[in-house]
Each structure stands twice: as C-alpha cells, then as structure tokens.
Amino acid sequence: MQYLRQVWTIAAKDLRSELRTKEALNASLSFALVILLLFSFAFDPTAEMTREISGGLLWLVFAFAGALLLNRSFARELENDCLDVLVTSPVPASALFLGKALANWVLLLGIEAVCLPVFGVFYNADWARQPGWLALVLLLATWGITVIGTMFSALTVNLRLRELMLPMLVYPMLIPCLMAAMQLTTALVAGQAPEGDQLAWLRMLAGFDIIFTALSVALVETVLIG
C-alpha cells in the first residue's frame, strides 16, 4: 500500500510541477498541432487518403510529441541535485519510475485528447465511431510509449547528448507498439470494430506493455543507482 502511495506522490508531484510551468506541455502540444496542420496543408488528403493514413499520421504525431515530453521527465530533476535527492530517498527507484511514467502517461493522453478533435476538424474525419475501442488503444499504446520513454529518459539522463540519444534509442524500441497502434487506429477511425488480425495486434500491444513495464521496473534501479 505504501508503495502505491509513493508512486502516486511522485506522479502528483510531476503533474503539479508540469502543469504549473507548462513548458514541456506547451512545446509538445504546439509541435503536435503544427505537424497535423502542416500535413493537412501539404498533402490536402481526400477522404479516402485520410482513411488510409489516419493511424500512421496520428501515432507519428503522438510519438514525436511524446519524445519532447519524455525528455524532460528525468532531465528536470538535474537542477539543484533533485535527482540525487530522489534516488537516495526511501522511495524505491521503481516507485520513482512508475510515478514519473504515470505522470507522463496522463500528460501525453491530454495532448492526444486535444489533437484528436483538431484532426477531426482539419481532415474532415469522423474519428469517434468506435469510441470504446479507440480509448482502449489510446490508453494501451500511450502507456507503451510512456514506459519506454521514461525508462530511456532515466538511462540517458546523465549523458552528454541526451536530446539526441533519447529519440534515437526510443523510436526503434517503440516500433512494435506504434505499428500495432497504427493498424488498430486506422481501422477504428474508419469505423470497423477489431476482429481477427486486429485482435492479434491488440494482444500484442497488451503484451508489449506488460513485458516492458515489468522489465523497466526491474532494471530502473540499476540504471539510476548502479
């Protein structure tokens, strides 16, 4: 029970800190919206095209926006030695990690919640035809992005070229998750409920989440403390 409370405390701290300054949130959201708008402007997709690319486009946007957000996750603790304090505190490293991942998850979901209506408007897409399934895919895939991103944020926090290394390491690792999310989202935005192959993608997404959450929780202490 205390463990969960610790996770929640860290998550709340991170959320409060981010919502007060809104630095990363603004940068991330602006970036996402700009890509969406530029894409619509550059390609002016027809309804047919939009139906085909919706999943790919949306998840690329979310992944890029996510990278901006996740970079800050552990990096913001470097000032004033906050990271050292957190690591040496009685809070276990895995609780620190889960708390941050949780906060990032909520923030990224928030960005996605803003991007979807914008997508609907500028691409004339009726994206909410399978709201339940879409919500599930958003929750699962965003957790996948968040878990990997937070983990790599911890891994690269002390490195020189952090801003460069994080995206470079994170994107290949995310490809299974993103691929599943893209396939599922394209079908869901087109209005089809998942079946057959789609359910396999969904299972894979769930499996991805479970495996990487478990691995990250197990390894984050080694990464942060040694």
Add this chain to the structure above:
Amino acid sequence: MREKILYILGALAALLLARNIWAMLTGLPDEAFQGAIFRIIFFHVPAAFTCFLLFFVALIASISYLKTGRMQWDSLAVSATEAGLAFGAANLVSGMIWARIIWGIWWTWDWRLTSMLVCWLLYAGYLVLRRAVEEPAQRARLSAVLSILSFTVVPFVFFSIKWFRTQHPQPVLYGEGKMDAAYRAMLYGNWVPLLMIAALLVAVRMRQERRLRELDALRREAHAF
C-alpha cells in the same frame, strides 16, 4: 597458443565454406519456382540464426555483467553485439537482393522485415550509446540494461512470420512448409562455418577489448604526472 586455435578455426571455416559453395552450386537440383537465386537462402537464413544467437550471447553477457560486475562480461557483450550486427546486415542485404529479383522490390514493410530492421537498429543504438558514455563502469552498466531491453524484440522477429500472414515466405523449417531433405541439410550445414566465423570475430574483438583496457591504464599512468 590461442592465436593458433584462431587460425585453425579460420582455416576450417574457409574450407567448409568452399566445399559448401561448390556443393551448393553444382550438387543440388534447382528449386521449382525461383531458380538460382533461391540458393542465397543458404546464407540468408543461417546469417539470421547466427545473428540471433550472438544477440542472445550478448544478453547472457549483459545479465552476467550486472550480476558480477566483471568487465570480461562487458567485453563479451560488445563483441557479440558487433558480430551480430555484421551478420544481421548480411541477412538484411541478402534478403533485399533476393526480394529485388523475386518480388521486384527492394523493401517492404511487412512484419518480419520490419522487426529484423528494428532489431538491427536497436543494437546499432547500443553501439552509439557506448560511444556516448566515457566512464567504463557506467558504460558497461547502461549498455547492459539496453541489451536486455533490446533482446525482447528478437523473439518477435523469430515468430512473427508464424503469427502474422505476411509477404515474407512462410516458414519452411518448422510449421506447415516442407523443405527437401537435401536442402535442409545444406542450410543447417552452412550454418556451421558461419558459427565458426562468428566465434572467430568475437574472440578477436574480445582480445581487442583487453588491449583497449591496457591502453586505458597506460593513458592514466602517462597523464598522471
């Protein structure tokens, strides 16, 4: 003494390869639909097996490093990863050449090709991470974690063509596909020299890691004044 073993290994591998290539080109009958290019499979598939095996070795080495803290495990991890990347690249490129003539395209984003490429990129990232960390113990620790995380993709690659209907040919070694016995023998048979070469590369690279540590020590001694 160790040098001699390596040379003998190299010579054996070369002999086996020469014999295999000769047998490959003259002994076996043509495959029904694909013609001569099909024989690339005797390098394409064993290269993939070797690549995965090497990444597995890197996984074990990484876990061992985290458990024991001995630098030899770190040396094994980086050596196995580098050799794995070389064989992985050989697999990808030979696959692309095959695809060009059979499918008419160099690449397609089907699940097996994608996951193999992702696998390759992940481990290439491992090497890049190592360059970014100067302190040897920290470098070993962080790259060990990365190696463990990256290995989770490898089973995906191996089983992906069984789980998803893809453009890549269905499995012929397990599952529903059947392969002629002579072909199968050649495929596994050609794996042996590739494994020998892999062992050679890892051994040479590990020796190099030892020299690098020697260099590091000398550097510290020289600049200590």
Add this chain to the structure above:
Amino acid sequence: MGDAAARNFQYLAYGLIAVWAILAVYVLTLVSRERRIGREIESLKRMIEDREGK
C-alpha cells in the same frame, strides 16, 4: 541459359558477394582499430619511458 536465368544467377552472385563484403568490412574495421590501438600503446609506452629516463 535464358536471359531471365542469367539475371537470376547474376543476382545470386551479388547476394553472395554482399554477404562476404559485409563481413570483410567488419574484419577491416577490426584490423584498423587494432593498428590504432597498437600505435597509441607504443607512443604512450615511449612517453612513460622518457619521463622515467629523465
């Protein structure tokens, strides 16, 4: 041998060459790194000897 079959064989040759070229490139990087290490070790050894000689 027909045209298509000849092209087929050509690609087989490319494939085999590619596999070996990639492995050869790796071996070459190993060799060049070895040489660089050797040179650095030599120069450092000399530097240390000089200093001790003084």
